[in-house]
Amino acid sequence: MPLLGLAEQAWLSDVWLEQFLVMGVEQLALIQPLSLHNQLVIENILSEGQRYAKIKFQFFSDSSAALDWLTRSTTHLVESLEYEWQAALPPAQRIYRNAMRELWEVGH
16 A cells, blocks of 8 residues: 555545544454554544544454454454455455465464
8 A cells, every 4th residue: 555645644534534433433453554654644543533432443463363353352253254354355365365374374
């Protein structure tokens, strides 16, 4: 993802945040962007939103950890959501994620 410019930051603050808060989301798990700049921008916008609604948000290195946090480690639910997540990915991205997961499992 390219760096979030001023126009994107303004849109996130002025349009997206307002619509997001109306949804009543209580927890938000985010996968860490490659850019620290983008992560800081997103953290700042979400922190701004916390003034208006109680939102717990956290960044994670992968979707499995994010799902674990969201579901409080309910194994069946995590597996179901992970399957749904993987099925929605384009094939090339699915292959990459599966390869990375296998490498991680071998290392642990």
